[in-house]
Amino acid sequence: MSASEPPPNPAVGFLRGLRRALDRGVDLPEAFASGVAALPRDARHAVRRAAGRLEGDYNEDEWGFDEEFTETLFPLLEFMYDRWWRVQSNGVENVPGHGGALLVANHAGVLPWDATMMSVALMREHPLPRYPRFLVLDWAWQLPWSSVVMRKAGGVAASPYNAMRLLDQDHLVAVFPEGAKGTGKAYRDRYRLQRFGRGGFVEMALRTGAPIVPVAVVGSEEIYPKIGEARTLARLTGAPYFPITPTFPLLGPLGAVPLPSKWRIEFCPPIDTSRYGADAAGDRTLLLEISEQVRDTIQQKLYENLVQRGSAFV
């Protein structure tokens, strides 16, 4: 290949190289590689990685978590964290730096924005950052695309077997015990914790001896103010409920843009469960007691942070 005059800009150089290679009848991933030479180093690396992924050169752990994929989501998530929601997180150091631990948080809305913001807080502010895995309601796993994105970003189906295996493997696991009742919360019920199921999350912690870290997320319950719901549409789509907000479904896909409320995330001191032993998991009274204790902690922290935050949007 004769090295002709230098291309006017890197992008043109890249496209030229790509076309030349394709003309030679090279496969697309290899053609990428030969076009890449014309790009600056950062971009070159990015394109190489993209081409590598096209050849299956990437890693997913046994849960299907794809760290590289999650990293590519991070610039967007960091923008949401810094600019959109101006998140202030406190007590990150309460999350254990190693070993399994159960993060228990309040939750509203279908999209797991609160889980992703907890993830950003831990990755940026914890001295020993690691990606938390989160339990996602069953419904999301039947849908195309959403199931793939969830799995690659660290989501697993909300089954106690999954949670316990993750805890045994020393992962951080985020759960939202309000479950479907939490996702369908009306705007006027924001920050009022729903019933915490049957205390299943406590059982998982007791069986594995993992500590429970209550987490209060303020701000997430204002991003999609649900003012009504459409029962028929919910039944048609198989969704647990079909929300109506001031912008959705009125503005179509734009309605999925969350409102820019101001956020505070507080990680509370961990509750040690290992002292009860794994046999205590069968003790209903203890389960409900700990469950209630966690719920009270989160509720109280929610109120405190609401007061400290002041106005919701500015």
Added chain:
Amino acid sequence: MPAGRSGRRDAGRRVLITGVSTRLGTQLARRLEADPYFSHVAGVDTRPPRATLGRLEFIEADIRQPSVMSRLAGTRFDALVHNNILRQPWPGMSPGAAHDTNVIGSLQLLAACERIEDLETIVVRGSAGIYGSEPAAPQFFTEEMARLYPLRTRFQRDVGEIEDYFATFSHRHPSVTCTMLRYQPAVGPALDTQVTRYLGQAVVPTFLGYDPRLQFVHESDAVEALVAAVKHPVAGAVNVAGPGTIGLTRAIRLARKRTLPIPAPLFGTTTGAGRRLGVRPLSPDFQRLLQYGRAVDITRLTEEVGYRPRYSTVEAVRDYVDRGSTVQPPPRPARPRPRPAARA
């Protein structure tokens, strides 16, 4: 028989394999022949194995027919490997005939087992298909989770019935240890399975918007797990799979194939249309697997049977892709073969 059945023997075992003429059955026979631990190796099938084998005693019998009982009555085997469960009907075979082989075959075989003297160990090459493929299922099935979901397909119900028969048999005969190995799909250069055929296509149909986690077992591990289970029998079900999982998309990319994403509601009809072109349709089980995936926990295999697969799921796929398929297209007796030398 006043057999001195005190503990397991360390050598001189006499083993009988069903489905010995399948690719995996033949590999197993070859492996057992080479192992001095086994003093006698016999195989049952309806036709002799294609490959030439050494000291194998071939018994021509159809396990679906009552005659199999008379062929096996009075024989002396201390181990039986049941390797005659069809994952998918052969080309031209009706689903009913596959059901016959699987269910009636297992029944007749168990009836014959009552007449085999000295039987101590039964190992079944069953299927992890019994767990099904469910969107929000536990991401690693353990052996107790077989009936967590309803058995949706015909093959699943067949496997359920087979498992019940063997469980009943081992209740009746406490001296016989019956190991039900639940296999994830096997891949390997010498195998011709639904997975290898699927990944071998020029264009691979997938469900639009789905990228399920899959789990495979390498052909050599598939054979070794059977051998390990014969040597260290464990009562009950044991999952068999390569450690780890692989996303379908990644498997297809490693195989350097192009995908044809099809929206889920149209998948069955679109892939079924290939039937007219001579492409074998994908079984209902396999279709669900391609949409929702499945993985199993292999703690029991590694700790109780004591076998750790040498190939992880990803390595199994890589090995299959790197070494290429060595499977010859099956000879068709009806038509003369056109230019056999064309395939270099």
